[in-house]
Amino acid sequence: MSLIVSDLQCTRGNRQLFSELNFQLSPKQLLFLEGKNGSGKTTLIRTLCGLFIADKGNILWQNQPIEEHLEVYRKALFYLGHLNAIKGDLSALENLRFNHLMSGQKNNDDDLLDALERIGLFGYEDFPTRELSQGQKRRVALARLIVNKSPLWILDEPFVALDVAAVELLQQIISQHIEVGGMAILTTHQAVPLTEGEVQHINLDDFATKSGRVTDA
């Protein structure tokens, strides 16, 4: 079980972001995507999720191209972007339950309540999430990580809007996931201390293509 990216090249509008990007991610590995603003981190992440089509290159999951085995790949994938994907009119529990079931996982309300408690939302389960603070909303979204069984996590800036305690908790959750054989890709500058496993770093600035840049003119 591994994710292999070979010779990937992405263009956004008429600006080529990166090219000849290669990496491999195996169980118990954590990958940090780095690069300055506009270097294409989010585009790469969306490409890895299959939301954005690359110009060139392959993304293989278990040695098969993801676009040919979307259903298998999506079952294995957990993605969380900048947006929390929660509904203000639904309660924390309702949001978590819906998102959890939609990703094809089994429902067990006790587990979900435990997850909400662990993420620090005990007592807030039944409030409409629009009444919660930014950080609490982010916690509702992140509670999915606790109950999620997918092997591959792709998280875009997961630490944004969280307080110190929540950052620590999230670091723990990610490192536990790696420990039990999971994989994760993160775009963040926040270090995640691991008890076990391996850390990779990719700096997208190293793969930036000068020729395609409009700014060169």
Add this chain to the structure above:
Amino acid sequence: MLNTFWMILKRDLKLALRRRSEVFTVLFFFIIVVSLFPLGVGFNEKMLQEIAPGVAWIAALLASMLALERLFANDYVDGTLEQMLLTPQPLSILVFAKMTAHWLLTGLPLVLVAPVVGVLYHLEAETVITMMLMLLLGTPVLSMIGAIGAALTLGLRGGGVLISLLILPLYIPVLVYGSGAIAESRLQSGNIEPHILLLSAFLLLSLIFSPWATASALKISLE
């Protein structure tokens, strides 16, 4: 697959119930447009009976259009749509569930208030029943064709106006046969069967094609 359908349908209905004003906006828009015409053109009984089918249908088109923009926009803005696209469930089922919810919230209420039009326009009971039947067949088509437009214009600036330009021409067949049937039913020799069959055909065609077309449009819009 059926599970997914129910889950999304239930969620959309629940969200609508917690934000009832959006549902009532559509309904009251319909009622107001319909009741403006007698005020504008006069209370001549014969003339009102004459224009009733067209007015009812045009008001229905505009009312159903009103809520279209929000069909995917809310989910798009808060990131839910992106997550839905990434689930292992087939996107067309997801889309179909959202269309069904849209119809239950905007189409079905119009069918149910059709008798109000009957009262305002001095229609006979029989004509009102025909109108309800035609609205029942036609409004799902409006929701389904509209969904394609809503998906295509998702995230564009001024998307709301663009949907109208894109979708209203496609509503014309429904308008023609829907109001045609009601007009026909007022005649002694009228036969509404061809109209019913044609509208049913539109309904079946859009049932087959629109979830698929909408799903493709969504993928493009979210890239």
